[in-house]
Amino acid sequence: MISAIQSHGSKNNFIIIDEKDIQFKPSDEARAAWTKKLCVDTQTDGLLFISESVKAQAKMRVFNSDGSEASMCGNGLRCAARYIAERDQVESFEVETMKAVLHVEQVDELYGDIPTYSVEISPVLFDLESLPLKLGQKKQLILEPVPEWEKDCLYTAIAVPNPHVITNVPVEMINSDSQEKLATSFNSENEWFTDGVNVSYVVELGEGEFFVRTFERGVGFTNACGTAMSSSSLVQVLAGKWRPGVPINIFNDGGRVKCVVHGENDQYDHIDLIGNATFTHHLELTLSENGEAAILKSNETNEDKIYEKMAEASKEYLRNVQPELKLRQN
Template identity: 30%
Template sequence: MNFTKMHGLGNDFIVVEGESKLPANAAELAEQLCNRFFGIGADGLVYILPSEKADFRMRIMNSDGSEAEQCGNAIRCVSKYVYDNGLTDKENITIETLGAGVQQVQLKVVDGKVESVRVDMGQPILNGLQVPTTVDANPVINHSIEVDGREFHFTAVSMGNPHCVIYVDDAVNFDLNTWGPKLEVHPLFPRKINVEFVTVRSRDFTDMRVWERGAGPTLACGTGACATVVSSVLNGFTDRTATVSLKGGDLLIEWNEADNHVYMTGPASEVYRGTL
């Protein structure tokens, strides 16, 4: 199996192209290959597959073997891969995802290589039961949640995958490893949850750290950045266009008022190639 190691702001993936469908042992492979001590090491295993609805199809296996419905950093990596490797010569492409349907992608090409990617991430889902949470409200804003005697307040957003956004005084130094895994599996979230801890710095800038469902702490989360801006607008903290600063770098997010779609712009990088 040939693979390419790629990352979007440090959120790293093993990218595989050439399969006709998702292998039956994809979950087992993800656990083995994503192991950072006994495998290649990555947050996820990503397959680029044929699609009947779009130019390409993307399937993402988390490092724990579970499947992710969508991933903003992975879709940028896939977009760069297909163009840089000559699978398409179009600078506007479509990619089919499991949880968010077909997404429109614009490529910024410099000297024949993709430098940055702008993705139409679609409309956010704000109905609590559809995110899903067990909270029957639309939207779910500043809702109380208690873990081990500590109370937090979250806003729920789905970008094709579920997120809860929690505002804290210092996201950069927040104790992610203590509270992230406990919130991920809280009974309020029937399919588990991605957790974003956020500090708003200005109307157009936030710090964010993420605990990803099925992967744990990662350097960046594209859908989480989108959920952060949507949540921050709903709470009156930011404007509709804002930079989200993650541990691995910054993403520009716009929640467009005209079409209600969220647009994410950021880089993707190839690290190396190998054969198993």
């Protein structure tokens, strides 16, 4: 039996498992099987596996609910950062992820007493091979139309290193089935994305304020996607709708975060994603080498009640500034 934590960043839900508590060395097949089983049992989006690192304070691996491994997860990294910070009694440190070592730190609360962390999102890659995306002879896709996808939209493709396609849309389009159809096609057999892609629709709310909804590969629609919100913030800078170095408010179906895009002269090296890291349950699990997993005990914390106050305040704000926007209930 081992202890674990059920958590969320912007209502993107994860179970955190510290591999030092596992009595055997798990295989990736076991990790994938545990993830699929436990995500169904707890209605979470993925598992975060914390292990030792020779490059950083700790290492984080992310497995999606379908058992696939993601190269990064911004919302998950905030949750992992809090776990590592409290375990090791540190406030500012680095975490190793699949493709980068990223800086994380505890920062002032966004709202009330909600534990809040800033995490680095990088690298920022625009070459289409990084996604990968096959689009004729194009090397990049930045604020350009792709008529075969959806007319009247300008698309940007970014890997951070998770692959993203982002477009700003009117509210009636984000309320339609356009995004689901497009994202489903990109994550099925198709001529453009061999490994699938995250698809985000963005609605401008006001100066420095945007709403982002993401269909995540391997998951589907979630309340929020950290790397998507970060990438979407960068797109607003590229489009001249916001400025680098200045916090931008990003609303989502699960609440809100802040992002800061770092760079100048069209050279952007990283983005800060700032938001909650909420622990909702303390779990007791059994995990077996053959992939079996079970929850023996689940004790709820009171932290989510505080977060819900912020989430409701965000929803009320959205109802006032964009009453036509239909929020999803995941």
